[in-house]
């Protein structure tokens with residue numbers, strides 16, 4: 252009555268995979284077409300790591316997820332970074348001139364940082380520049 256199970260490599264591999272996926276023994280057995288006991292015995296003999304028994308029920312397994320892939324950190328847009336830093340710099344010093352100096356795409360981009368004219372976002376000279384370089388009255 253003890254029909255021996257044929258454990259070929261394919262089967263073993265599948266068993267290992269399903270085991271690592273956390274499938275209950277009964278389901279692994281179903282998929283491989285062998286009995287639960289055969290699976291349990293094989294797993295034991297293979298020395299596969301023990302898992303939390305799903306039969307025990309209760310989803311209080313908590314923070315013990317078997318495999319967690321480290322998430323790839325998004326690559327920061329290099330040209331974006333200095334601008335953001337500069338903006339943050341300005342936030343804690345709102346009374347500083349926020350006139351952009353240099354190319355926002357380049358790393359040496361920064362803000363003027365001089366004391367602003369009250370009520371304006373820029374310092375004296377940049378205020379002046381802002382209002383004169385505005386091409387508003389181009390027609391005449």
Ligand SMILES: [Zn+2]
Nearest residue numbers: 348363374377
């Ligand atoms: Zn300025």
